[in-house]
Amino acid sequence: MKIVVLMKEVPDTWGDRPLNLETGLLERAAADPVLDEITERALEVALTHRDSHPDTEVVLLAVGPSTVPTSLRKGLAMGADRAVHVQDDALLGADMTLTAEVLAAAIRSVGFDLVIAGNLSTDGGGGAIPSMLAEMLGVAGISSLSTVEITDSAVAGRLSIEAGAFDVTANLPAVISITEALPDARFSNFKGIMAAKKKPFETLSLADLGVTTTEDDSRSIVIAVAQRPARSAGIRIEDDGDAGRQIADFLFQNQLIKGRSA
Amino acid sequence: MTGYPPNPVLVLVDTSPSGVLRSSAAEVIGAASAVGTPVALAVVPPGSADRISAELAALGAGYVMISESADFGTALVSPVVDALAAAAEALSPEAVVVSNSIQGRDAAARFAARSRSPLAADAVGISRDEEGIVAHHSVYGGAYNVDSAASAGTLVVTLRQGSSGLRADPREAGTEILNVSASGTPDAVITGYEESNTGSTRPELRGAQVVVSGGRGVGSGEGFALVENLADALGGAVGASRAAVDAGYVSHAMQVGQTGVTVAPDLYIALGISGAIQHRAGMQTAKTIIAINKDADAPIFEIADFGVVGDLFTIVPQLVSAIEAKRG
Numbered sequence: 001m002k003i004v005v006l007m008k009e010v011p012d013t014w015g016d017r018p019l020n021l022e023t024g025l026l027e028r029a030a031a032d033p034v035l036d037e038i039t040e041r042a043l044e045v046a047l048t049h050r051d052s053h054p055d056t057e058v059v060l061l062a063v064g065p066s067t068v069p070t071s072l073r074k075g076l077a078m079g080a081d082r083a084v085h086v087q088d089d090a091l092l093g094a095d096m097t098l099t100a101e102v103l104a105a106a107i108r109s110v111g112f113d114l115v116i117a118g119n120l121s122t123d124g125g126g127g128a129i130p131s132m133l134a135e136m137l138g139v140a141g142i143s144s145l146s147t148v149e150i151t152d153s154a155v156a157g158r159l160s161i162e163a164g165a166f167d168v169t170a171n172l173p174a175v176i177s178i179t180e181a182l183p184d185a186r187f188s189n190f191k192g193i194m195a196a197k198k199k200p201f202e203t204l205s206l207a208d209l210g211v212t213t214t215e216d217d218s219r220s221i222v223i224a225v226a227q228r229p230a231r232s233a234g235i236r237i238e239d240d241g242d243a244g245r246q247i248a249d250f251l252f253q254n255q256l257i258k259g260r261s262a
Numbered sequence: 263m264t265g266y267p268p269n270p271v272l273v274l275v276d277t278s279p280s281g282v283l284r285s286s287a288a289e290v291i292g293a294a295s296a297v298g299t300p301v302a303l304a305v306v307p308p309g310s311a312d313r314i315s316a317e318l319a320a321l322g323a324g325y326v327m328i329s330e331s332a333d334f335g336t337a338l339v340s341p342v343v344d345a346l347a348a349a350a351e352a353l354s355p356e357a358v359v360v361s362n363s364i365q366g367r368d369a370a371a372r373f374a375a376r377s378r379s380p381l382a383a384d385a386v387g388i389s390r391d392e393e394g395i396v397a398h399h400s401v402y403g404g405a406y407n408v409d410s411a412a413s414a415g416t417l418v419v420t421l422r423q424g425s426s427g428l429r430a431d432p433r434e435a436g437t438e439i440l441n442v443s444a445s446g447t448p449d450a451v452i453t454g455y456e457e458s459n460t461g462s463t464r465p466e467l468r469g470a471q472v473v474v475s476g477g478r479g480v481g482s483g484e485g486f487a488l489v490e491n492l493a494d495a496l497g498g499a500v501g502a503s504r505a506a507v508d509a510g511y512v513s514h515a516m517q518v519g520q521t522g523v524t525v526a527p528d529l530y531i532a533l534g535i536s537g538a539i540q541h542r543a544g545m546q547t548a549k550t551i552i553a554i555n556k557d558a559d560a561p562i563f564e565i566a567d568f569g570v571v572g573d574l575f576t577i578v579p580q581l582v583s584a585i586e587a588k589r590g
Contacts, residue, residue, distance in 0.1 A: 012538050014518055017402045024408060038521070058390040097374055098383050122520055122540075123402070126383030127362075128420070130341070142338065144364050156453075159338075161286065161364045162423070162468075162515075167454035168338055170402025174450070181514060181522055185418035218415030220380035223396065226407045231565040233496035233544060236559075239572025247552060250568050252588055256472075256529045257496065257551060 001053065001152065001172075004045040004107055006129070007062040008119040009034040010069045013122050024222030025093055026123070033067045034232065035074055038118030040185035042178050045116055047079045047186065049150045057081050059110055063102055069201065076196035077188035082174040083199070084110055088206040090213055095220040096124075098213060100132035105209040107137060113153060119144045130177040140170035146181035166211060265436065267324045269298035271395075272355040274346055276366050279335040279455050281310040282444070283317050285466070285536040286423055291321045293421050296361045297390045299324035301350045303440075305342045307334050315437040315586075320324035322430020326437040338450040341442075342369040347376060348442045349545065355416060357395045360389065362420035370487075374418040375447075381418045381438055382410045384427035386526075395419075399444055403520065403543025422524065424469025458515075465499045467516065472498030472529045479534020479555060479574060480507040486511055488578050495585045501525065501545075503535045519544035533574045537562025554578070 011017040011031030018027040042061070046116070050056035059184040060075045062068050072083040086106050094102070107115060115137075120127045127143070134141025145157040146165075155176055156169035170176075188196075235250075237243060251257045273293040276284035283304070284446040294300040302323035304314045312330040318326045329345035330339075346369060350358060360370040362384050374381040382397035396557050399408045411417065467473065474496065476489035483546035486500070487497050493500045500517040502511065518525055520540035530548035535541060537553070537560055545551070546565055556572045570577060 003489045006411070013543065017405065019402070019406050019408070039425055053451070063276045096371075096383065097378060100375060114354055124383070125401075126381070126420075127367050128374070128383050131368040131371035132375040132381075135343070135372040135447070135493070138447065140338075140450045141368070141372075142450045143368050162457060163278065164457040166279075166338070166452050168450045168452055169339075170450035171491070174448075196551075203434075216414070218378065218380050218381050219413045220410050220417070221413050222408055223411050224407075224409040228405055228407060228547070230549075231571065233564050234567035236540070236563055236566070236569040236571065239570055243554075243572050244577045245580075247554075247568065247570065247577070247581050248584030248588055250552070251529075251585070254550060257585060 001113045002057045002059065002111055004059045004061050004115045005043045005046050006115065007039045007060050007072060007075055008036045008121050008135060009033045009064050009068050010121055012124040015112060019225055021225050021227065022083045024225045028065065030169055035119060036069045036121050038120065038180060041080060041082060041180060041182050042118050043075055044183055045148050045178055046126040052234045059084060060107055061110065073196050074188065074192050076199045077192040078186055079192060081199065084190060084202045084204060086204045090206055096126055096128050096132065098219060100129050100136060102206065102209065102211055103148045104133050104136035105211050106204060109209060113172045114150065117177045119177040119179045132177050134175040137175065141175040142168050142170055143177040144179050145176055148165060148176065148178060267299035267301065270301045270355045271298035271354055272349055273300045273302045274366065274369060275302055275362040276361050276363050276587060277304055277306055281306040283314060285476040286363060288321045288429055290359050290361050291323055292428040292430045293426040294426055295322055295390050295393055297388050298356060300430060301325045301327060301353060302370045303327045303345060305329045305331055305334055305345045308332060310441060311479050319435035320432045322432060324433060324434050326435050328345060328437060329440045329442045331460055336452050338452055339368050339372060340445060340447050340449040343366050343372040344445050345440060346373040346440050348440050350377065350416065350483065358416060358418045360420050362422050367420045369421050370418050378417050379416050380412040380565045383420050384422050385419050388419060404547035409421060418428055435502065462498050464493060467501055468521050469514050470499035470525065471527050472496045473501050473525050473527045474498050474531045475501035475503060475535060477503035477535030478509055480511060483511045491582050492531065492578055495582045503541050530546060532562050536560045537561055538564045
């Protein structure tokens with residue numbers, strides 16, 4: 001079985017994530033690029049399957065700038081078999097529909113039985129790419145799985161929604177996304193890190209994939225960006241035994257407690 | 263096109279597998295009403311059209327399209343995407359608005375991919391300028407406000423749940439039973455469904471005006487009774503930090519933050535929450551923030567309007583009593 005895992009490099013949520021107020025693009029130089037944790041969990045799902053099914057091939061796929069190979073090497077060190085990186089200047093500021101078109105073309109060129117992605121990235125958080133890919137690839141898709149069972153012919157699991165949970169199953173080939181209810185990723189060891197240096201690593205451009213973009217395409221574009229003023233600290237007190245009453249006073253003075261009928 | 267209202271905005275409403283309208287319907291119809299006439303589309307099991315149609319008109323839909331699908335409830339997403347495609351074909355709307363629920367965003371994503379339309383994900387509002395529909399986003403945990411638009415074509419917008427307070431007035435609405443031809447796209451099969459039994463009278467976390475959240479400092483699942491007591495005294499919803507969820511005190515559904523629910527209430531009270539940047543990303547646009555933590559160096563104090571360094575186990579009961587007393 002061939003499993004393609006979508007990896008995403010994102011600005012570290014622990015650090016600054018500045019947007020350029022002219023272009024709306026991330027100031028990459030000022031942010032630390034890291035693999036999004038949820039994509040590491042997606043990789044863990046694939047590696048866990050390979051642990052018990054050694055004939056499984058796990059291929060990493062990412063779209064992004066020149067920093068991406070370093071992140072993908074980390075995934076190779078964890079145990080993925082090979083990596084594919086799509087890099088092209090024409091993708092700067094690409095919207096989700098274009099990104100999905102590019103990913104779909106790359107997935108077709110790699111070949112797949114199952115595509116595994118994270119449900120929501122920590123930067124864009126759109127959560128739409130896996131379902132867009134399923135549609136473009138003409139296969140079944142299940143998003144936000146909190147459990148995953150993979151067999152030779154199907155993928156099944158539990159899809160938790162806001163108001164309940166579905167049990168679902170789909171024949172392969174398929175695209176799934178997983179939630180952080182699934183296990184954290186394994187650590188890479190020294191042996192894995194050394195081995196990662198020798199694993200196949202392919203870099204593709206849009207021309208390699210046969211994807212073209214024109215000015216006339218319908219795209220989602222950023223038309224304005226503004227920084228919210230940073231919050232500042234207000235009153236801070238040490239509890240001297242009446243802090244509860246002081247908070248109640250604060251709530252009433254600021255009309256934050258409604259009447260009982262409200 | 264005769265019969266369709268002017269400036270139609272196609273609004274997909276979420277329904278349960280048994281055909282009950284989800285509460286997000288009022289919000290998406292309300293948000294769409296700011297930029298055009300909401301045309302509500304619902305996909306339901308056969309026999310539900312009249313009931314759903316009346317409910318949607320009461321929520322302010324100017325026109326209602328219903329697809330009665332025999333596959334709804336067994337096929338995961340294709341009946342909804344096929345209906346969206348048929349409705350958009352009939353209407354040629356300027357925008358399609360869908361709730362950014364897990365099911366809503368899947369349908370929106372597939373529709374955008376199928377029609378090669380631009381997608382504006384996780385918007386917190388919609389407006390119109392001289393060039394067309396604009397989607398408003400709150401990104402990087404509310405650090406930036408970003409506006410997006412379609413360079414051409416129909417903009418597909420997924421609207422963050424609980425982000426828009428706009429509601430439309432009830433009106434008379436014509437109803438059309440859509441004739442949807444199945445695309446035959448491979449789809450997942452639903453083998454079981456369980457509605458979560460909240461049994462709670464508290465407001466939903468998403469969209470709540472008051473949120474009281476507990477963190478690791480609450481100490482245990484039992485300790486969350488304290489968080490709930492304060493939430494109930496204020497008529498608020500209960501949330502939690504990821505640390506409290508990971509420690510098993512409460513379910514993931516209550517998680518506020520980067521990988522949980524994003525809230526923007528009038529009042530947010532953080533109890534025993536240190537305020538890691540990932541938690542702040544989910545609540546820092548609250549109008550007023552109050553924090554209680556025994557650690558004076560907790561980062562939550564950097565953004566709190568009123569911070570108390572102390573023991574939440576003595577302060578919160580006193581606060582609850584004081585609220586009750588002041589109310590009389």
